[in-house]
Amino acid sequence: MISSQHLLIVLYTACGSVVEGEAATKSRVKGGQDQVPIAQNVTVVEGSTANMTCRVEHNDNTSLQWSNPAQQTLFFGDKKALRDNRIKLVRASWKELTISISEVALSDEGQYTCSLFTMPVKTAKAFLTVLGVPDKPEITGVAEPATEGDQVTLTCLTSGSKPAAEIRWFRNDKEVEGIREVNAMGRSFMVRSTLQFQVDRSDDGVAYTCTVDHVSLSTVPQQVTEVLQVHYAPHVEIMHSLLFPQEGQYFKLECVSKGNPLPEPVTWTKDGGDLPDEERMIVEGTELIITTLNKTDNGTYRCNAQNFLGMDYGEYKLYVYDPNVIAQHGPDHGLIGGVVAVVVFITLCFIIVLGRYLARHKGTYLTNEAKGAEDAPDADTAIINAEGNHAHAEEKKEYYQEAARNVVHLKSENLGFANNYTLREEYVSCIHVLDVHHI
Numbered sequence: 497m498i499s500s501q502h503l504l505i506v507l508y509t510a511c512g513s514v515v516e517g518e519a520a521t522k523s524r525v526k527g528g529q530d531q532v533p534i535a536q537n538v539t540v541v542e543g544s545t546a547n548m549t550c551r552v553e554h555n556d557n558t559s560l561q562w563s564n565p566a567q568q569t570l571f572f573g574d575k576k577a578l579r580d581n582r583i584k585l586v587r588a589s590w591k592e593l594t595i596s597i598s599e600v601a602l603s604d605e606g607q608y609t610c611s612l613f614t615m616p617v618k619t620a621k622a623f624l625t626v627l628g629v630p631d632k633p634e635i636t637g638v639a640e641p642a643t644e645g646d647q648v649t650l651t652c653l654t655s656g657s658k659p660a661a662e663i664r665w666f667r668n669d670k671e672v673e674g675i676r677e678v679n680a681m682g683r684s685f686m687v688r689s690t691l692q693f694q695v696d697r698s699d700d701g702v703a704y705t706c707t708v709d710h711v712s713l714s715t716v717p718q719q720v721t722e723v724l725q726v727h728y729a730p731h732v733e734i735m736h737s738l739l740f741p742q743e744g745q746y747f748k749l750e751c752v753s754k755g756n757p758l759p760e761p762v763t764w765t766k767d768g769g770d771l772p773d774e775e776r777m778i779v780e781g782t783e784l785i786i787t788t789l790n791k792t793d794n795g796t797y798r799c800n801a802q803n804f805l806g807m808d809y810g811e812y813k814l815y816v817y818d819p820n821v822i823a824q825h826g827p828d829h830g831l832i833g834g835v836v837a838v839v840v841f842i843t844l845c846f847i848i849v850l851g852r853y854l855a856r857h858k859g860t861y862l863t864n865e866a867k868g869a870e871d872a873p874d875a876d877t878a879i880i881n882a883e884g885n886h887a888h889a890e891e892k893k894e895y896y897q898e899a900a901r902n903v904v905h906l907k908s909e910n911l912g913f914a915n916n917y918t919l920r921e922e923y924v925s926c927i928h929v930l931d932v933h934h935i
């Protein structure tokens with residue numbers, strides 16, 4: 497017993513001294529650690545100013561020094577060591593040495609060293625990262641107008657970025673995917689992105705925008721826009737001013753031609769020959785005006801449009817109606833009225849059915865309380881069941897008022913209509929009412 501107690505005491509003492517020893521070592525190391533320089537990495541955009549700061553928590557008046565990646569001393573305490581007007585002293589004390597490098601160039605990038613001249617010398621490393629600003633991008637490949645069917649390559653190029661910039665393409669504000677290629681140019685990068693496609697007339701006048709995104713461009717990206725020009729052969733259509741031209745009326749045909757270059761002037765012919773009556777038939781720009789129609793003006797009028805890529809023509813067969821005949825055989829107003837009535841009826845059917853449907857869905861919570869609702873499989877059936885029990889006129893009135901209100905939501909609810917079987921059936925039966933009345 498005594499021997500074991502003794503052993504414990506011995507062990508305890510031994511442990512205690514070990515702990516004490518460790519603590520002593522720690523405090524000694526701690527005192528030394530405080531006299532250590534601390535510097536932080538710095539990232540700046542080229543052309544701006546970089547501040548390099550080195551700090552020491554506790555210092556016994558030992559000197560601090562900054563040196564560049566080439567190991568040249570820049571400042572030793574407050575004393576300038578390198579002839580470079582861009583490098584200036586910001587603050588020098590026993591606790592801090594801060595210098596600034598203005599108009600930073602990509603070549604300034606690298607590891608800078610802060611040294612504290614204790615024995616032995618202690619150092620801190622700080623990496624200066626310089627961001628290269630991308631140049632304004634340029635688009636090539638749009639200088640010459642393309643011809644419909646051509647394979648066109650648009651290239652957007654920007655150099656000077658570091659790290660390599662991102663390029664995005666937009667075709668009239670809609671993003672399109674380009675092929676990116678990056679080449680190192682010294683310390684910066686040349687980035688190019690190409691778009692290759694076959695052009696058609698729909699590409700004529702389309703704006704292609706190239707934007708450059710980069711960390712150094714904190715606000716808006718750099719961008720440039722070019723408008724693509726595509727040459728294409730003419731396409732002609734003739735518009736006429738009257739549906740039933742009658743003798744004695746003023747009549748106008750317009751030759752609507754598209755094409756690049758724009759085919760101008762256009763030429764008019766009648767039945768393959770020149771216009772027969774220059775007094776009554778006047779050509780003004782793309783229009784052919786017949787001041788007073790005559791039966792003899794019957795015939796085929798053709799407008800020809802041509803550019804260096806080709807030609808096209810449009811034709812209009814003129815039939816000059818006799819005003820007296822039109823009165824007898826003109827469009828049947830009774831028939832037109834009938835058609836309008838049918839269209840209106842169908843529209844009303846649609847609106848009412850849709851309204852009922854919407855009202856039903858709105859009234860689900862109220863009608864669910866009605867008898868027969870509990871064992872209904874869904875809301876629709878529940879309402880149908882409930883309807884059978886309470887066929888009050890008042891309710892129905894409210895029903896249709898609600899329906900009318902819900903027509904306002906017609907647009908947003910349109911989608912549901914196609915998928916709702918009950919609704920479709922109601923619509924069909926409504927249309928049937930029309931058929932019965934019609935026959």
Ligand SMILES: *[C@@H]1O[C@H](CO)[C@@H](O)[C@H](O)[C@H]1NC(C)=O
Pocket residue numbers: 545546547586596
């Ligand atoms: C560099 O330090 C100077 C002086 O403290 C200060 O005016 C300037 O804004 C600092 N520049 C940067 C980029 O931190």
Ligand SMILES: *[C@@H]1O[C@H](CO)[C@@H](O)[C@H](O)[C@H]1NC(C)=O
Pocket residue numbers: 555556557
């Ligand atoms: C540091 O130097 C200053 C004078 O420049 C002196 O007053 C101070 O006592 C010195 N401190 C140490 C810790 O040597």
Ligand SMILES: *[C@@H]1O[C@H](CO)[C@@H](O)[C@H](O)[C@H]1NC(C)=O
Pocket residue numbers: 537622623
């Ligand atoms: C400082 O930059 C260097 C080089 O980029 C890197 O290796 C290091 O981890 C950075 N240090 C800190 C504290 O960010």
Ligand SMILES: *[C@@H]1O[C@H](CO)[C@@H](O)[C@H](O)[C@H]1NC(C)=O
Pocket residue numbers: 743744788789790791792
């Ligand atoms: C139509 O032309 C003929 C011959 O040019 C002429 O005699 C006739 O009066 C014209 N009719 C009208 C309605 O102008």
Ligand SMILES: *[C@@H]1O[C@H](CO)[C@@H](O)[C@H](O)[C@H]1NC(C)=O
Pocket residue numbers: 791792794815816
């Ligand atoms: C005009 O053409 C229509 C049919 O194309 C024909 O019935 C009518 O007789 C023609 N009138 C004259 C004056 O040629």
